[in-house]
Amino acid sequence: MTYTVHEPLTPGSDRVDRGVELAFIKDGFSWLTAICPPLGFLANGLWLFAIGYFFLAGVLAWALSAWKVDPQVTGLLFLGLNFYLGFEVSSLKRWMLSQTGWQTLGVVTGKTIADCERRFFESWLPNQPILSNEPSNTRAADTAPRRGSRFWPFGARG
Numbered sequence: 001m002t003y004t005v006h007e008p009l010t011p012g013s014d015r016v017d018r019g020v021e022l023a024f025i026k027d028g029f030s031w032l033t034a035i036c037p038p039l040g041f042l043a044n045g046l047w048l049f050a051i052g053y054f055f056l057a058g059v060l061a062w063a064l065s066a067w068k069v070d071p072q073v074t075g076l077l078f079l080g081l082n083f084y085l086g087f088e089v090s091s092l093k094r095w096m097l098s099q100t101g102w103q104t105l106g107v108v109t110g111k112t113i114a115d116c117e118r119r120f121f122e123s124w125l126p127n128q129p130i131l132s133n134e135p136s137n138t139r140a141a142d143t144a145p146r147r148g149s150r151f152w153p154f155g156a157r158g
Helices: 015-021 031-035 037-043 047-066 071-099 113-127
Strands: 002-007 023-027 103-109
Touching (some): 002 071, 002 113, 023 113, 031 037, 037 071, 047 071, 071 103, 103 113
Antiparallel strands (some): 002 023, 002 103
């Protein structure tokens, strides 16, 4: 598997915040998009492309029926269009990210997404600055989970 890694226009100041905001876009074929392009577009956050697909598919179907094209040929044209979109949905997502100011940080390969993330962060994290907003004289008791917080739901500590 190959993924491209993208960062937003205004990343967080800390390397942990920046790491959380990164987007890993898989480069490859999408069966969901090939079977039902609007669902594939929506699954990838490309809702404008989903709306555009409905509009263009309607116009194409109307034009082909007005030209009295055989329904089997029309079906094959739509099948070909859908498979093409299955190959291109990741490119469309990368294009939309670049249009909204995201920058490409690199390309990473691995057997799984977790393997790709690990490989990317192993090479990326050491080059990122460590920033902290906490004062250096914070006591351990001040940073421990508080009663009733989402980190310590069991009442009193101790």
